[in-house]
Amino acid sequence: MNRVAVTGLGIVCALGNNVAECWNRLAAGESCILPLRDPGSPPYKFQNGAQALGFDPLQHFSEKELIALERFAQLATVAAREAIAQSRLRFQGELGDLSAVVTGSSVGGQFAEEEGYYRLYKENNPRVAPLTIPRTMANAGASRISLEFGIHGPAYTVATACSSSNHAIGQAFAMVRSGQVRAAVTGGSEAVFAEGLLRAWEAMRVVSPEVCRPFSADRKGLSLGEGAGMLVLEDWEHARARGADILGEIVGFGMSSDAHHLTQPCVEGPAKAMAWALRDASIPAERIDYVNAHGTGTQANDITETQAIRSVFGEHADNLLVSSTKSMHGHTLGAAGAIEAIATILALKHGVVPPTANFTKADPACALDVVPNQAREAGIEFAISNTFAFGGLNATLVLRRAD
């Protein structure tokens, strides 16, 4: 089996338009969950969100290209450009055939769909815009990346709600590790700030009326965020042979299904995903230093995640640093796993654990060191990053600092 190196990273989200901007804010504990640009009419019950306010599509695409490219696919493409540029890989010839694109997205392109339904049901106009189908399709980001960079190997999109991009990265990891491909561009993207989708989240009653405060006693729910995270994974020896800068390593992946309830979390499913990820990585639980938690800031998630961590790590749970970066970039749904995997790789690389921001008061039901509000310097070597989705689908990555 090949070792799997990470040789490129790219992010666009509320924290910034590139990895450097995002890392500076993560390390500073700066929450970018801010008042919504459009408060809704009538106003949404929640008025804060983590919008990628600095992202200007016209800086990256021509007007003509934007006719066919939805926001979630734009975000995916721009993050992929940054990751691929950093990797310095060129996908010409054989490498193009031996490379993959695996992206995650929870719902794909909602704006085209909503515009179409508006015309259809509100205006009684049956003439829906011609590019609605290719704009809406969840694989639009993966297809654009493949097209733009000439990547001819396996390319597809995984849709498992909030676990989408961890599942995507796990698939890409498996392909590079087995030798099926030599490199992969992988991650996920989501653009949630479409009115119909926001109303649907509102109706779920899981969005905080203020800001998300993971693991804090007074937490009231999640904060929605938009963005994309992309990683370039590469066969370790291939990366070394060409003198690439190796930023981190993926060493294990575990996934499980609760088979319990559509939306209610449980302890056993997430615990299995974490335990199986550690088994896949062939490392004992005691080697893990940091957990980038799913940490949505809902009452139910944070308690069950704490219990799941305790059941997997036992007494070592008291030594773990556990933080939820969703407190800063929001819950980016299908992009969450990717953005958080990148945050974890950067934490390992810089020896700085980003905090759980917006933390006000300890909750005895979440008794872990959640790194409240202030980043912490720590020489860490191994970390896990969790995602747990509606539908009971769990996925955990095990990451290692580069040698």
Added chain:
Amino acid sequence: MAENLESDDLSTQVIRVIAQAQRIPADSISLDSTFEELKIDSLDGINIVFAIENEFGISIPDEGVQNLRSVRETVDGVRKLVEEKNQTVPPGAA
């Protein structure tokens, strides 16, 4: 004379719609331009047809769309459909 003038207007209008849909200047398009020259692919084609249908209040059949290769063919097709529309006397109008 009146008929020629109307044709010129119609071709100018079609060219303007194509220019807007393709995000290119109208003066880069002539009646003799082919879609290949204008880099109009099949996806662009359905966008242009949608815009033309909206502009002229006509409905272009799918089989007609697949045969379009040039601006002149498009203008001819649109003119035919607009004339057909104008010949249809609304009920009760006579």
